[in-house]
Amino acid sequence: MNDDSGARRNGWAALTSVSQGILAIEKVVAGLLLALLLTLILLNVGTRMLRMPIYWIDEASVLTMIWLGFIGASVMIRLRIDFAVTLVQDNLTGSAAQSLRAVVSGLSLAFALGLLVMCWMWMDPLGIIGHGFDAESFAAETFNFLYTERTQTLEWPTWLVSMVIPIFAATLTIHTAANLVEDLRLCPKREQEQMTTAEEAN
Amino acid sequence: MLTFGAFTALMLVGLPISIVLCLTAVFYIWSSGNTVLFMSFPTQMMGGLDSYGLIAIPLFILIGEVMNGGGITKRMIDMAMAFVGSLKGGLAYVNLLANMFVSSILGSAAAQVALMSQMVVPEMVRAGYDKTFAAGLTAYSGMLGPIIPPSIMFVVYSVMAQVPVGTMLAAGIIPGAMLTVAFCVVIAGMGYVYNYPRGPRLPWRQRVLTVLRAVPTLAIPVVIIGSILTGLANPTEAAALGVVVSVAVGRFVTGDLRLGQLPRMFVKAGVLSAGILFLIAGAAVFSWVLVYGMIPQTVAAWIQTVAHDPLTFMLMVNVILLVIGTVIDGAPGLIMTVPILLPIATDVYGIDPVHFGVVAVVNLVLGFLTPPVGLNFFVAAAVTGAKPGKMFLVTMPFFLVACSILILLSIFPVLSTFFN
Amino acid sequence: RAQGAKTYRLGITTPPGHSWNVSAEALAKRLSEETDGRLAIQVFPSNQLGNEGAMLQQMQSGALDMAWIMTAELGTRVPSIAAINAPWLVPTTAGVAKLVRHDAALKLLDVLPAKTGTIGLGYGITTLRVVFTGAETSGIEDIRGMKLRINTTPAYRDFYQLLGAAPTPIPTPQVFDAMSNGQVDGLEADLDLSWNQRFDKVSKTMLRLNALFMPCVALVSARSWQTVPEADRELMTRLIREELDKQVDSTAATETTILKNFSESGIKVVDVNLDNTADIIAEYDKIWLPKAPAISELREVGATL
Ligand code: NA
Ligand code: NA
Numbered sequence: 001m002n003d004d005s006g007a008r009r010n011g012w013a014a015l016t017s018v019s020q021g022i023l024a025i026e027k028v029v030a031g032l033l034l035a036l037l038l039t040l041i042l043l044n045v046g047t048r049m050l051r052m053p054i055y056w057i058d059e060a061s062v063l064t065m066i067w068l069g070f071i072g073a074s075v076m077i078r079l080r081i082d083f084a085v086t087l088v089q090d091n092l093t094g095s096a097a098q099s100l101r102a103v104v105s106g107l108s109l110a111f112a113l114g115l116l117v118m119c120w121m122w123m124d125p126l127g128i129i130g131h132g133f134d135a136e137s138f139a140a141e142t143f144n145f146l147y148t149e150r151t152q153t154l155e156w157p158t159w160l161v162s163m164v165i166p167i168f169a170a171t172l173t174i175h176t177a178a179n180l181v182e183d184l185r186l187c188p189k190r191e192q193e194q195m196t197t198a199e200e201a202n
Numbered sequence: 203m204l205t206f207g208a209f210t211a212l213m214l215v216g217l218p219i220s221i222v223l224c225l226t227a228v229f230y231i232w233s234s235g236n237t238v239l240f241m242s243f244p245t246q247m248m249g250g251l252d253s254y255g256l257i258a259i260p261l262f263i264l265i266g267e268v269m270n271g272g273g274i275t276k277r278m279i280d281m282a283m284a285f286v287g288s289l290k291g292g293l294a295y296v297n298l299l300a301n302m303f304v305s306s307i308l309g310s311a312a313a314q315v316a317l318m319s320q321m322v323v324p325e326m327v328r329a330g331y332d333k334t335f336a337a338g339l340t341a342y343s344g345m346l347g348p349i350i351p352p353s354i355m356f357v358v359y360s361v362m363a364q365v366p367v368g369t370m371l372a373a374g375i376i377p378g379a380m381l382t383v384a385f386c387v388v389i390a391g392m393g394y395v396y397n398y399p400r401g402p403r404l405p406w407r408q409r410v411l412t413v414l415r416a417v418p419t420l421a422i423p424v425v426i427i428g429s430i431l432t433g434l435a436n437p438t439e440a441a442a443l444g445v446v447v448s449v450a451v452g453r454f455v456t457g458d459l460r461l462g463q464l465p466r467m468f469v470k471a472g473v474l475s476a477g478i479l480f481l482i483a484g485a486a487v488f489s490w491v492l493v494y495g496m497i498p499q500t501v502a503a504w505i506q507t508v509a510h511d512p513l514t515f516m517l518m519v520n521v522i523l524l525v526i527g528t529v530i531d532g533a534p535g536l537i538m539t540v541p542i543l544l545p546i547a548t549d550v551y552g553i554d555p556v557h558f559g560v561v562a563v564v565n566l567v568l569g570f571l572t573p574p575v576g577l578n579f580f581v582a583a584a585v586t587g588a589k590p591g592k593m594f595l596v597t598m599p600f601f602l603v604a605c606s607i608l609i610l611l612s613i614f615p616v617l618s619t620f621f622n
Numbered sequence: 623r624a625q626g627a628k629t630y631r632l633g634i635t636t637p638p639g640h641s642w643n644v645s646a647e648a649l650a651k652r653l654s655e656e657t658d659g660r661l662a663i664q665v666f667p668s669n670q671l672g673n674e675g676a677m678l679q680q681m682q683s684g685a686l687d688m689a690w691i692m693t694a695e696l697g698t699r700v701p702s703i704a705a706i707n708a709p710w711l712v713p714t715t716a717g718v719a720k721l722v723r724h725d726a727a728l729k730l731l732d733v734l735p736a737k738t739g740t741i742g743l744g745y746g747i748t749t750l751r752v753v754f755t756g757a758e759t760s761g762i763e764d765i766r767g768m769k770l771r772i773n774t775t776p777a778y779r780d781f782y783q784l785l786g787a788a789p790t791p792i793p794t795p796q797v798f799d800a801m802s803n804g805q806v807d808g809l810e811a812d813l814d815l816s817w818n819q820r821f822d823k824v825s826k827t828m829l830r831l832n833a834l835f836m837p838c839v840a841l842v843s844a845r846s847w848q849t850v851p852e853a854d855r856e857l858m859t860r861l862i863r864e865e866l867d868k869q870v871d872s873t874a875a876t877e878t879t880i881l882k883n884f885s886e887s888g889i890k891v892v893d894v895n896l897d898n899t900a901d902i903i904a905e906y907d908k909i910w911l912p913k914a915p916a917i918s919e920l921r922e923v924g925a926t927l
Contacts, residue, residue, distance in 0.1 A: 062254055066248060076477050104215055162245070
């Protein structure tokens with residue numbers, strides 16, 4: 001093995017390290033979001049019983065659940081425990097199975113990149129910067145009203161609560177790329193903590 | 203047609219189903235040339251989860267985590283043992299009955315089968331049951347989880363069909379009871395044919411003690427169902443209260459739950475529930491793109507040329523779903539078929555959405571038990587070491603009985619809509 | 623539909639059979655007839671293309687050509703439009719039918735292109751909204767202290783808060799359950815929906831406040847409208863307005879039938895005493911006039927109808 005390929009291997013390993021770092025953060029955030037969700041729902045029961053229902057709690061809890069969904073999904077894809085039809089994969093062995101796994105990771109990466117592009121088109125960061133963050137004039141010119149809108153009851157900026165999608169697109173890109181380099185054996189597979197249900201019983 | 207080919211190919215290579223749905227949507231937008239839809243793709247994904255009812259899903263999964271980690275499920279199995287353990291084929295009934303208790307709390311089949319396989323199957327093997335039968339029976343008992351309320355699949359359906367979550371959950375009561383009774387009958391028959399062993403006859407004193415020890419755990423279903431019935435809470439809030447009660451029971455009654463375990467349970471439940479949520483987000487984009495392409499309308503027009511009355515339609519739906527269910531089980535199957543079939547069912551054939559939902563859910567839950575992809579068998583196999591294919595053959599009577607019940611449910615709407 | 627017809631997409635939140643959908647379907651039929659199949663409209667009911675926010679976004683990008691969007695949604699985004707959702711502009715549904723065709727109301731739509739990227743061609747209406755209460759009630763003062771399910775829009779929230787209620791948003795499919803198991807003490811809705819959902823079965827009293835109504839606006843995407851030839855635009859505008867006119871008139875006419883249904887169902891129907899509403903109106907206008915100055919003109923016009 002020459003120095004050059006060794007360096008490249010380190011480069012790939014750096015990618016999986018970044019992915020592992022993000023993964024660790026995502027797990028903590030997912031746990032915290034679920035805790036927040038539980039708190040909001042219980043708060044709703046409590047305040048309603050006291051006849052002081054809080055108007056924005058429903059919207060806040062739905063938004064929390066949405067963030068939980070996308071951040072957790074990013075974790076699941078990295079851990080490869082998402083629902084999938086593994087019929088063909090299970091009946092292949094050795095290098096054929098390995099290649100198929102690489103195809104799956106490659107396709108996932110393609111989607112992640114596609115989503116990133118769609119988010120870029122939708123949020124048009126250069127456009128809003130070009131208008132000096134003037135949402136009104138940006139909207140008038142582009143017919144994109146994302147930055148003028150607010151949510152219904154919290155009345156928070158819509159773009160802010162929607163940030164979970166671009167964040168998801170970015171982490172998904174890194175995770176699926178990490179999966180791909182592992183499948184292509186460009187660097188060693190990272191040990192992952194198991195989260196599937198079957199393991200629970202062992 | 204090309205899209206359908208792409209869809210099938212992506213599915214078969216083992217791409218996560220949620221990403222299959224998203225990628226197919228991208229592909230379809232691309233090939234239809236209506237590329238302006240890409241601008242709305244991210245919002246549409248997010249919009250798919252913009253529904254209050256879905257919040258129940260992570261909470262139900264959290265209850266499952268707490269119950270399993272808190273020794274609560276174990277108490278319920280002991281209680282079932284005290285009730286029916288001494289009958290002929292006693293442990294088989296225990297398996298079923300314990301599953302029924304747990305079903306009233308857990309919303310997911312996989313979680314339930316994993317747990318039961320670990321706790322009941324070794325005991326059955328020790329008592330002299332065939333391991334494959336024991337594991338197969340557990341897989342079938344696992345059918346009860348997503349049917350007896352609460353059920354994640356019914357929550358998912360109610361959100362898609364815009365039916366109240368509570369109504370949909372209640373609709374599972376009769377079908378769940380029918381399956382339980384029918385499976386008991388099968389066990390009795392098989393027990394007679396294969397001469398199943400009796401369980402040990404526990405002294406009455408011990409039986410009473412076991413039941414008393416388990417009674418507090420019943421607080422969990424009582425709080426969940428009671429808070430809905432009394433109007434204290436809606437199903438989502440009931441799930442939240444259920445979390446609180448199961449933590450309390452695990453901490454103060456069984457004592458097996460350490461509060462230090464909780465953070466890990468929250469992380470795990472959060473991540474696992476995301477699997478279903480992301481699937482729903484993917485399905486939202488997928489069905490939105492199909493609607494733009496007028497696919498559901500086209501399918502509806504075709505179906506109308508074949509099925510002329512509601513019953514024929516229902517039977518046809520059953521065949522379609524059973525075929526789909528061989529490969530795609532449970533919630534994913536539901537998510538992919540409901541957007542197309544439900545509007546036809548309600549608008550063309552005047553079928554009650556609750557009735558349709560019960561039939562679709564029971565059918566796709568049966569998909570957990572059909573080869574080549576049968577999640578319940580796989581989970582039971584992973585835990586016990588029995589062979590999935592053999593399990594399917596040994597438990598064939600259960601399959602036939604479940605199919606018969608499915609036909610009854612299709613023919614008689616009242617079995618689903620009785621509590622409406 | 624003729625082969626090669628130019629098909630426009632029209633999105634709508636309500637299910638087939640609702641009078642808004644009826645008007646959309648009639649529009650589609652007439653457009654196809656009057657152009658000998660050259661133009662067509664495909665109606666997507668029941669939020670098939672997404673909720674109202676999503677449909678607005680699709681109209682902004684040009685993916686969706688038209689939609690009937692409620693002023694609740696528009697008023698959340700553009701407060702000046704919420705003027706039409708102010709309480710007690712007109713006392714009867716017949717008055718509503720006149721008000722939404724008056725210039726004062728139509729003028730509100732002028733800001734839409736700049737503020738939402740859509741063009742408003744006119745209003746459809748629903749009947750005046752009523753309040754159902756789980757316990758027996760007899761007047762507006764009984765709303766005080768109630769947990770009340772409302773349609774989520776800032777105008778309604780502020781109004782019901784002024785009446786002393788604690789407004790809470792619950793999605794429409796779950797309202798019936800929430801009411802029957804007591805999660806809320808009351809709800810407010812229009813008469814059509816209330817009869818469809820049979821809210822009388824979970825309530826003791828129906829209070830007719832005659833305060834609010836919820837119009838929808840027939841919107842076309844400014845982006846896709848640019849690509850429509852001038853003559854077709856005129857034709858479509860004319861047909862849309864004619865169909866909306868029919869919808870408005872028929873809604874005013876069905877109100878009597880629905881009211882009769884309710885009184886026959888046995889629920890207590892109260893026409894609330896509105897003598898002491900001046901204070902509430904003054905309080906409301908203090909909040910809303912700065913955001914929606916058109917309210918004062920609408921009140922003046924409303925008083926003459
Ligand atoms: Na269950
Ligand atoms: Na299957």
